[in-house]
Amino acid sequence: ETGVTQSPTHLIKTRGQQVTLRCSSQSGHNTVSWYQQALGQGPQFIFQYYREEENGRGNFPPRFSGLQFPNYSSELNVNALELDDSALYLCASSLEAGNSPLHFGNGTRLTVT
Amino acid sequence: ILNVEQSPQSLHVQEGDSTNFTCSFPSSNFYALHWYRWETAKSPEALFVMTLNGDEKKKGRISATLNTKEGYSYLYIKGSQPEDSATYLCASSGGSYIPTFGRGTSLIVHP
Numbered sequence: 001e002t003g004v005t006q007s008p009t010h011l012i013k014t015r016g017q018q019v020t021l022r023c024s025s026q027s028g029h030n031t032v033s034w035y036q037q038a039l040g041q042g043p044q045f046i047f048q049y050y051r052e053e054e055n056g057r058g059n060f061p062p063r064f065s066g067l068q069f070p071n072y073s074s075e076l077n078v079n080a081l082e083l084d085d086s087a088l089y090l091c092a093s094s095l096e097a098g099n100s101p102l103h104f105g106n107g108t109r110l111t112v113t
Numbered sequence: 114i115l116n117v118e119q120s121p122q123s124l125h126v127q128e129g130d131s132t133n134f135t136c137s138f139p140s141s142n143f144y145a146l147h148w149y150r151w152e153t154a155k156s157p158e159a160l161f162v163m164t165l166n167g168d169e170k171k172k173g174r175i176s177a178t179l180n181t182k183e184g185y186s187y188l189y190i191k192g193s194q195p196e197d198s199a200t201y202l203c204a205s206s207g208g209s210y211i212p213t214f215g216r217g218t219s220l221i222v223h224p
Contacts, residue, residue, distance in 0.1 A: 004156070033211070042202060042214040056211045090157070098210025099145040101159030
């Protein structure tokens, strides 16, 4: 069974730039959730995709957008980067039921300067 | 947006001690409660998902209980070992079925 993989592992961007983070879900999982973890905080929910449709969104501005592909892999795009976007971005895949455990990748560490 | 609280924020114990931490969540419109262990340089790993009031789950030396009526869950570790050092996260999902996380409890077990 292939686990959740995220790329890149870390990157540095300048304020105002755009970034795309990628996630491959675990085989058999059709739901992908993205979380942002800033220093000292718990993971904050960004959005969830189920079978290529957005299935829920947290309190993040529209410059955070995403996609899910037919193979259930996913992208998180962030436009007009701000310094506060510096964080660890976690992707998690799961089965569709809300009581299924989340399977996390190792995360992408984004630094905005 | 659900308000999930965890306490304590951090905990230092000696090897062999038993310990427990708390997760508080809104009791209304409850769906599921998750516990995860997050070791340094690794990804969070699911420990338990509980849905029913009174649920108790066990995995080796780690166990958890759930009280959905009063909105809390306890995680217990019996005979802590240095390899238990990690951040323990809980997450509650309500009507949206999407887990909302607390800030976690950082556990350090000293040899």
